[in-house]
Amino acid sequence: MLEQIVEPLLQWFDENKRILPWRQDPTPYHVWISEIMLQQTRVEAVKSYYARFTQALPEVADLAACKEERLLKLWEGLGYYNRVKNMQKAAIEVMEEYGGNLPADYEKLLKLPGIGSYTAGAVSSIAYGIPQPAVDGNVLRVITRITEDPEDILKQSMKRKIEEKLREVMPKDRPGDFNQSLMELGATVCVPNGMAKCEVCPVAQFCKARASGTVLEYPKKAPKKQRKIEEKTVLVIQNGQEFAIHKRPSKGLLAGLYELPNQEGYLNREEILSYVEGLSLIPLHIADAGEAKHIFSHVEWHMKGYFIKVASTEEKKVGDLIFVDKKESKGKYPIPAAFGAYRKYIEEDF
Ligand code: SF4
Structure with missing residues (x-):
């Protein structure tokens, strides 16, 4: 036929x-x-x-x-x-x-x-x-x-x-x-x-x-397996005109890309502030940056974001985070679309 x-x-x-x-x-x-x-x-x-x-x-x-x-x-x-x-x-x-x-x-x-x-x-x-x-x-x-x-x-x-x-x-x-x-x-x-x-x-x-x-x-498809849901707390940590990013491991999901710092699970404000202080940074201000969802083929990220302003520091590297200039970041550090909901906190002045 x-x-x-x-x-x-x-x-x-x-x-x-x-x-x-x-x-x-x-x-x-x-x-x-x-x-x-x-x-x-x-x-x-x-x-x-x-x-x-x-x-x-x-x-x-x-x-x-x-x-x-x-x-x-x-x-x-x-x-x-x-x-x-x-x-x-x-x-x-x-x-x-x-x-x-x-x-x-x-x-x-x-x-x-x-x-x-x-x-x-x-x-x-x-x-x-x-x-x-x-x-x-x-x-x-x-x-x-x-x-x-x-x-x-x-x-x-x-x-x-x-x-x-x-x-x-x-x-x-x-x-x-x-x-x-x-x-x-x-x-x-x-x-x-x-x-x-x-x-x-x-x-x-x-x-x-x-x-x-x-x-x-048609076409016939066997039902797909349910995606795994991962809850995350995403942090936009701002230091003057810079913000913190983290390089993902060289293997696995989004390997080798830069990401906004994030922690497994939903942290409350106290836990977030103590995490930031643990990096020897001084948080001045914390605000809700909203919720977002990103769907990969096998995993869904359900994210809650926070914007944190810290007291000015000259340090470029704190723990495994690095501070990069907002302008520089646009051309140099690819941040995956999964963090798109928080991009405005990076690209605009707050
Ligand atoms: S099902 Fe597809 S191939 Fe068959 S007639 Fe309709 S458009 Fe054409």
């Missing part, structure tokens, strides 16, 4: 594809960066991040040589910082092993850090014209609806099965356009949450779910 969708999809793609910056000049490097960014962020938002990143680091060599702090700063706002760290590791490998060019080989691409079957398929097919599938959540949704496949799409075996089916029908002369047409259909027509626009779908006549009125039932 999937053979039948190839031609109508390609024709529809030719007539309806969106003009996107990475489609203007689909070099392997451009396809790679855009696909990694698109894994976590909407197309509209990716446009400006993509422009900033490719201007600052136009070639694989620039990515390989970029200082980590600058790299994380360029990724700021996109989250999932491990992805850009892996991209840099892969870029270094590409410089060392492949003379700065991403290999035109699906299996070799798969071996690079952070490149899974989706990205390897996208780079192979779009940039090099190699007939390999690129199956992401959009494509899984489209195919399970067309074929009324009841298997759990979160299972790796299911993804492999669909990759195999697509590999069999993929047109050898336009593999990149075929992959993009499926992604595009999933992003603009066969959309999730009961909003599928079947009436304008180019493959509606071949779609089993549409024929049997079961579109809303």
